Amino acid sequence: MRQSELFIKTFKQDPKDEVFPGIKFLRRGGFVGKVGAGIYNYLPLGKRVLDKIEAIVRQGMKELGGVEILMPALQPSENWKKTGRWDGLDILYKIKSRAKQDFALGPTHEEIVVPLVKEFLSSYRDLPVYLYQIQTKFRDEPRARSGLVRAKEFIMKDLYSFHRDEKDMDDYYEKAGEVYKKIFTQIGLKTIQTKASGGTFSKFSDEFQAVSETGEDTVYFCKKCVLGINKEIFEGKCLECGDEKLDEFKTIEVGNIFKLKTKYSEAFDLKIKDADGSFKTVLMGCYGIGISRAMGAVAEIFNDKNGLLWPEGIAPFKFHLLNLSKNAKRAEKIYRDLQNSNIEVLYDDREEKSAGEKLVEADLLGLPYRLVTSDKLKEGEIELRKRGEKEVKIVLIEELLSKNF
Ligand SMILES: [Zn+2]
Numbered sequence: 001m002r003q004s005e006l007f008i009k010t011f012k013q014d015p016k017d018e019v020f021p022g023i024k025f026l027r028r029g030g031f032v033g034k035v036g037a038g039i040y041n042y043l044p045l046g047k048r049v050l051d052k053i054e055a056i057v058r059q060g061m062k063e064l065g066g067v068e069i070l071m072p073a074l075q076p077s078e079n080w081k082k083t084g085r086w087d088g089l090d091i092l093y094k095i096k097s098r099a100k101q102d103f104a105l106g107p108t109h110e111e112i113v114v115p116l117v118k119e120f121l122s123s124y125r126d127l128p129v130y131l132y133q134i135q136t137k138f139r140d141e142p143r144a145r146s147g148l149v150r151a152k153e154f155i156m157k158d159l160y161s162f163h164r165d166e167k168d169m170d171d172y173y174e175k176a177g178e179v180y181k182k183i184f185t186q187i188g189l190k191t192i193q194t195k196a197s198g199g200t201f202s203k204f205s206d207e208f209q210a211v212s213e214t215g216e217d218t219v220y221f222c223k224k225c226v227l228g229i230n231k232e233i234f235e236g237k238c239l240e241c242g243d244e245k246l247d248e249f250k251t252i253e254v255g256n257i258f259k260l261k262t263k264y265s266e267a268f269d270l271k272i273k274d275a276d277g278s279f280k281t282v283l284m285g286c287y288g289i290g291i292s293r294a295m296g297a298v299a300e301i302f303n304d305k306n307g308l309l310w311p312e313g314i315a316p317f318k319f320h321l322l323n324l325s326k327n328a329k330r331a332e333k334i335y336r337d338l339q340n341s342n343i344e345v346l347y348d349d350r351e352e353k354s355a356g357e358k359l360v361e362a363d364l365l366g367l368p369y370r371l372v373t374s375d376k377l378k379e380g381e382i383e384l385r386k387r388g389e390k391e392v393k394i395v396l397i398e399e400l401l402s403k404n405f
Contacts, residue, residue, distance in 0.1 A: 003348045008043050010361050020214040022299030023147025025308045029365050038144025038152035048316035049295050054134055057157045057289055060183040066132040066159050071112045073136055077102035079111035083267040091139040105138035110264040113160045118270045124164050132159035148296025149252055159287040169283045176257050176287050180208055187294055188311025194219050194228030195239055202259040209251035214300045217253055220246040252297040260284040308366030309388045317346040320367040324355040324374040331373045341401045
């Protein structure tokens with residue numbers, strides 16, 4: 001893509017209404033724009049990051065047998081009254097129609113997915129069922145000060161599983177945890193699987209916590225057991241081995257998995273006829289990943305004083321090609337060649353920008369590899385620098401095209 005056609009502009013100054021470095025760089029680099037506290041526009045480069053995260057997550061859902069659907073954000077209050085969450089959930093956005101009907105803007109979808117499954121489920125032979133969606137969600141968040149990490153409107157993947165018995169639910173829960181680890185590794189995040197209080201229905205839930213200095217959560221980590229424990233349930237020692245010497249980390253929660261058991265299936269009377277003819281309440285699990293939050297977490301974790309450092313798996317483009325020659329002929333050809341080889345490249349073809357401005361902006365945007373053409377180079381050569389490294393290499397363009405970078 002040509003930078004001259006990108007629509008966005010970058011900013012030299014930090015926005016005054018953001019607290020943390022990652023979101024400041026996302027704003028300055030034009031990845032996102034702010035509409036209000038906790039409400040953002042996703043601009044062309046930011047949208048590409050979201051798309052890449054979504055592709056990784058969809059692949060993971062495929063491994064878990066997930067079937068993709070899309071449920072509404074606008075949800076009748078009756079469903080929420082059935083589960084007791086209409087009055088019980090303080091972050092729920094409530095709106096009234098002209099006909100004075102009450103609706104919720106969904107922060108989660110148990111209230112919709114359970115009646116949906118009930119409509120189609122008749123026998124134990126129909127189980128298990130795994131439904132997921134990637135959708136916009138809403139939270140009436142009183143302290144939306146962490147950019148994309150704690151927004152009022154955000155994009156989430158939520159998966160709901162339905163099981164005949166506890167063993168089936170437990171096995172799937174374990175498998176989901178394994179796939180989650182893989183998903184976060186592919187996104188570029190190192191996460192700690194963390195035990196957290198599971199509410200009334202199960203002793204613990206599992207959170208996937210990415211270590212970050214700007215994180216709002218605190219996790220105690222046992223090296224021996226490779227296990228995290230959320231500060232909220234921490235009783236001074238490791239839950240597995242009892243060790244009291246644990247490392248403390250500030251973290252951002254990017255995913256969580258819960259055993260819901262029969263909490264929501266009971267509320268909607270979701271039952272199946274089992275092999276012995278008896279009726280059984282269906283067991284459930286739910287599994288969330290914050291898509292826009294993961295993007296925010298990556299920005300908070302991977303930055304330096306000059307800008308962002310996107311991990312390759314989710315970078316909007318792999319290469320950033322800058323033309324610093326008076327004559328753009330050479331850069332134009334490289335751009336065409338890279339595109340013909342299906343190599344993702346953002347091409348800074350702007351004539352009105354100085355070499356200095358282009359270089360500063362390239363660091364701010366933080367694509368993994370910077371390519372520079374200049375009059376100093378011989379025919380067929382290009383300058384390559386990996387973001388975050390000082391060393392600049394001269395490489396042959398041919399090598400770049402053939403090499404699997
Ligand atoms: Zn331990």
